[in-house]
Amino acid sequence: MAEEKEINILVEKSFQEAKNFSAIEKIKKKYLEKGGLISQLFQQISQERDLEKKKKLGGLINNWKNELSAKVKEIEAKIKEQKQTAELEKDRVDIYLEGIKIPLANLHPITQITQKIYDLFLPLGYQIAESPEIETEDYNFNKLNMPPEHPARDMHDTFYLDTNLLLRTHTSNTQIRVMENNPNQELKIITAGKVYRRDEDDATHTHQFTQIEGFVVGRNISFSHLKGTLELVLKKLFGENHPIRFRPSYFPFTEPSVEVDAQCPPCQGQGCNICKKTG
Ligand SMILES: [Zn+2]
Structure with a gap:
């Protein structure tokens, strides 16, 4: 017949074993499942004739069962969490990863x-x-x-x-x-x-x-304001002595109308593809 001391040793041992997470299935089988140590002990206690002792030992084993079950559940939850974390870690994307630096450009x-x-x-x-x-x-x-x-x-x-x-x-x-x-x-x-x-x-x-x-x-x-303004702006854009030309032109929506030409800078009036050979 099991004694209180022996049971306490078993309790201690089971919790020691439970520190090793990978042994969790073994512990369930060894202590908690049908035919495990705890159910065997309950079996033995049921034969006890000393009712006082029976009650005490029964309570002791019952507490053990509850505490060990709780411990097992706690460990199982931890294992599940670790698995989930590992799974997440596998798919993790570092959104703070530095991108490709695009050098600053000029204005268009x-x-x-x-x-x-x-x-x-x-x-x-x-x-x-x-x-x-x-x-x-x-x-x-x-x-x-x-x-x-x-x-x-x-x-x-x-x-x-x-x-x-x-x-x-x-x-x-x-x-x-x-x-x-x-x-x-x-x-x-x-x-x-x-x-x-x-x-x-x-x-x-x-x-x-x-x-x-x-x-x-x-x-x-007057028209001279237009001419003066265009001359000023073209000289500022192309240079003081850059050749420009005013010529009369017909536009259906303004009267009088004028067309302004500036010499083509790349060919300097010689004619090229940019000015369509007009210089
Ligand atoms: Zn040209």
């Missing part, structure tokens, strides 16, 4: 030249204005005195988004928008931006390009 050449031109116009008292690239027919054509039958309208083959909306074919929509917002006021406006025309893309054409446009509304403003 179009941005650079736009800023340069703005810098030339601002000291002359011009203000910068912007307007939408997606525009209505009204602002792109009608309000610029280009009704549907106007010849200027034939010059642009336009990207229509629907029957009314289109990608602006010039920056002149800015003129209308600024004037509408500032009725009866003197204005000096410079604007730059993307414009779109249905051109076949080749070495010298694209369906999108950048236009820079200035306009002045005021008293006693």
Whole structure:
């Protein structure tokens, strides 16, 4: 018949063994499962005639069973957690991993030249204005005195988004928008931006390009102001002695009109592919 001392030794031993996580299945089998030591001891105790002793030993074994079961559950949970962590670790992606460094670049050449031109116009008292690239027919054509039958309208083959909306074919929509917002006021406006025309893309054409446009509304403003401003800006851009040329030209929407040429810098007037041999 089992004695209290022996049982205590077994209890101690079982908890010692449980320190080794990998022995957990063995421990369950050896102590807790059907036919294990604990059920064997219960079997023995049931034969005990001394009721006091039976009760005491029974309680002792019962406590052991409960505590060891709890210990086993605790260990099993820990093992499960370790497995899950290992599984997660396997798939872990370090989101703080340093990426490929992209070296800082310059501003786009179009941005650079736009800023340069703005810098030339601002000291002359011009203000910068912007307007939408997606525009209505009204602002792109009608309000610029280009009704549907106007010849200027034939010059642009336009990207229509629907029957009314289109990608602006010039920056002149800015003129209308600024004037509408500032009725009866003197204005000096410079604007730059993307414009779109249905051109076949080749070495010298694209369906999108950048236009820079200035306009002045005021008293006693004459053609000579236009000429003087263009001369000043071109000289600042190309150099004081750079050859430029004004020639009369017909534009259906402005009267009088003029066309301005600057000598082609790469070929210095000799004619090359950039200037299409015009110098
Ligand atoms: Zn050239």
